[in-house]
Amino acid sequence: MAKHASNSSSSDPATAPDSVLSPRYNQGLTPLHPPHENLLRTQMILRALILLILASVAETLIYMHHEMPAGLVLVPAAVIAFLTVAILPHRIYRRWGYDMGDAQLRVLRGYLWRTDTIVPFNRIQHIDVAQGPLQRFFGLSTLIVHTAGTHNSIVTLPGLATADAEEMRDTIKGHIRQDMI
Amino acid sequence: MNEAADTSPAQDSAPFRHLHPLSIILKSLSMIGRNIVAVAVLHFSLFDQNIAYTMLAALALVALVTGVTTLIWSRFTYQVTEREIRIKSGLLNRNNRSIPFDRIQDVSLEQKLPHRLLRLATVALETGSGGGEDGQLEALTRSDAEELRDTIRDYKAGRNVDSRRSIEEHATEEAPPLFAMDNRRIFIAGLFNFSFVLLAILGALAQNLDFLLPGDFFDPRNWFNALSNQKIIDGLSFWMRVAGVLGAIFSLIIVGFVSGIIRTFIREYGFRLDRVDSGQAGFRRRRGLFTLTDMVMPIHRVQAAIIQTGPVRQRYGWYHLKFKSLAGDASGETDHSAAPCATGPEIDTILGQCNISPPAEDVEFHPVNPALWWRRAILICFASAALAAVTASAVHPAFSTLLLLAIPVSFILFLNWRQHQYALSDGQLVVRSGWWRRRLTVLPLSKIQTVDVGQTPWDHPLDLATIIIGIAGGSAIAPLTIRAIGLDRASDLRRQLLSRTDSRPTSG
Numbered sequence: 001m002a003k004h005a006s007n008s009s010s011s012d013p014a015t016a017p018d019s020v021l022s023p024r025y026n027q028g029l030t031p032l033h034p035p036h037e038n039l040l041r042t043q044m045i046l047r048a049l050i051l052l053i054l055a056s057v058a059e060t061l062i063y064m065h066h067e068m069p070a071g072l073v074l075v076p077a078a079v080i081a082f083l084t085v086a087i088l089p090h091r092i093y094r095r096w097g098y099d100m101g102d103a104q105l106r107v108l109r110g111y112l113w114r115t116d117t118i119v120p121f122n123r124i125q126h127i128d129v130a131q132g133p134l135q136r137f138f139g140l141s142t143l144i145v146h147t148a149g150t151h152n153s154i155v156t157l158p159g160l161a162t163a164d165a166e167e168m169r170d171t172i173k174g175h176i177r178q179d180m181i
Numbered sequence: 182m183n184e185a186a187d188t189s190p191a192q193d194s195a196p197f198r199h200l201h202p203l204s205i206i207l208k209s210l211s212m213i214g215r216n217i218v219a220v221a222v223l224h225f226s227l228f229d230q231n232i233a234y235t236m237l238a239a240l241a242l243v244a245l246v247t248g249v250t251t252l253i254w255s256r257f258t259y260q261v262t263e264r265e266i267r268i269k270s271g272l273l274n275r276n277n278r279s280i281p282f283d284r285i286q287d288v289s290l291e292q293k294l295p296h297r298l299l300r301l302a303t304v305a306l307e308t309g310s311g312g313g314e315d316g317q318l319e320a321l322t323r324s325d326a327e328e329l330r331d332t333i334r335d336y337k338a339g340r341n342v343d344s345r346r347s348i349e350e351h352a353t354e355e356a357p358p359l360f361a362m363d364n365r366r367i368f369i370a371g372l373f374n375f376s377f378v379l380l381a382i383l384g385a386l387a388q389n390l391d392f393l394l395p396g397d398f399f400d401p402r403n404w405f406n407a408l409s410n411q412k413i414i415d416g417l418s419f420w421m422r423v424a425g426v427l428g429a430i431f432s433l434i435i436v437g438f439v440s441g442i443i444r445t446f447i448r449e450y451g452f453r454l455d456r457v458d459s460g461q462a463g464f465r466r467r468r469g470l471f472t473l474t475d476m477v478m479p480i481h482r483v484q485a486a487i488i489q490t491g492p493v494r495q496r497y498g499w500y501h502l503k504f505k506s507l508a509g510d511a512s513g514e515t516d517h518s519a520a521p522c523a524t525g526p527e528i529d530t531i532l533g534q535c536n537i538s539p540p541a542e543d544v545e546f547h548p549v550n551p552a553l554w555w556r557r558a559i560l561i562c563f564a565s566a567a568l569a570a571v572t573a574s575a576v577h578p579a580f581s582t583l584l585l586l587a588i589p590v591s592f593i594l595f596l597n598w599r600q601h602q603y604a605l606s607d608g609q610l611v612v613r614s615g616w617w618r619r620r621l622t623v624l625p626l627s628k629i630q631t632v633d634v635g636q637t638p639w640d641h642p643l644d645l646a647t648i649i650i651g652i653a654g655g656s657a658i659a660p661l662t663i664r665a666i667g668l669d670r671a672s673d674l675r676r677q678l679l680s681r682t683d684s685r686p687t688s689g
Binding site for chain 1: 507629636638649661679
């Protein structure tokens, strides 16, 4: 599975420059706002730091109590950390896509575990536009739509430019009708 | 969001009312009942069986419980205005909740045995916001409770309060029930409700009352000693032992059937489903031997119908009809049981009352990809082979027969695959699943909330996908899914599923 993913990446720089995504990754849907990739990278860096701290603690503990070559834990952890920061954000980013249809919102995400959700506008109960501290730094917002369904009643679409998210909210708002169920 | 929150101040004039004073006694009794075990334990342990101390402790408990319950009761008030019900509660943390009638999904009256003796009832209001009942008024007089229910229903029907008639005079006397179960039917339902809950109850009782048993009753070493000392078992012939084992199994089965029947009788006794047309059209269900429940569910809130059966049950033509509604049933069920044990024609009659039509005979069901079973069967084979290899080499060669386990499991997977089918007809999606617990879900397309097409890593090589359909109500853990269908077919099916939601609003 991982091999499959790496195949597609090796051909990636040749066929498509970074700014223009090849439609085959997200079926030609609207990509997220480009700064989202940096946001993902920042999140990955934070996670990688935590991983490295934990790894170095484990490394010291093992090194103190056992006869072991140095770097048994730290080196693999560093490799994983490097890979997650260097490679993953772009791969996650390019698999996201959304589409504002006339009457429905489509959200596509993931590759190995792919989910493709369609929410008809007139099924939406209420809408949030949320923004965390990191997102604010990058000028991004998350659009969250709530339906009455019990499965997947909250559909989130992160990585939208704040202005876009608010515009989408206003579009959807016009379709919400009261007491649908 | 809550457009009903802007109630005009004129409505605030409705009086704040308390619950029935008898509820103090009922609540205290139930709380004391729960704590009496603690006193008994104290009697045997700390107080060294000194009856005076125990009485003192019991008195203190009664005083404390009654005092607190009275305080809580005095701070619990409710107010019924024209458009909403307000509930003020809480001793220290005051909670002021208002539930607009618009948001109430269904109203149910419940009468536990003591409530019935005192002619009281508990009103539970469900708004479908998830997480149990949203408003519960314990212990109103039965007539008050019915009046409240009628008020809500009349409001929702948009009718004048003066012109209403009680649901009682309207429904019960005239019109035969839509569906009712006599004792014979309940007995049949009980036969299929095989369960070992009675054993569990006996076990729990033994655990809770263990201070009555000798101290080392639960010490297994005692039992082993007793067994080996007796040497009786060794003296028995082979056939006697076989008979003993068979007898044990047989008695377990009997216990299972009996407890299933008892449970079914307690829950379903006097089951009666009516259609009520005064106000909003709805289903009214009454049932219960000790705890009487009386629930009214508006018909247009029915999201989907589920018809459950089993291999044996289906052979004899019995089905269990449930409705998916926004609010869950009381007693932890996610769906409203509408007919626990009914024949096919009876189910068709009930379904005919709501806007769901039973699937026609000639509807062509589509099978799903056989990968659904063989993928898992291969996995099971590998797993059992590994298990057999490890145990056979480590423990005893006889364990290699564990490999045979894969055969029945794979066969069941195969049967499950054969049952998993779907059809699209009449603006309805019909999904059939499960071989042992057969489920037929009939979902009008206009009730669909969201549709997911998902793929897992092991779906990619075969280009398969899973469709998950979000419906209002029902369980979030087991949503309606169609497994293992081709990706193209999945996208196609999704387009058809959503065709009804795009164009027009649902019947609101």
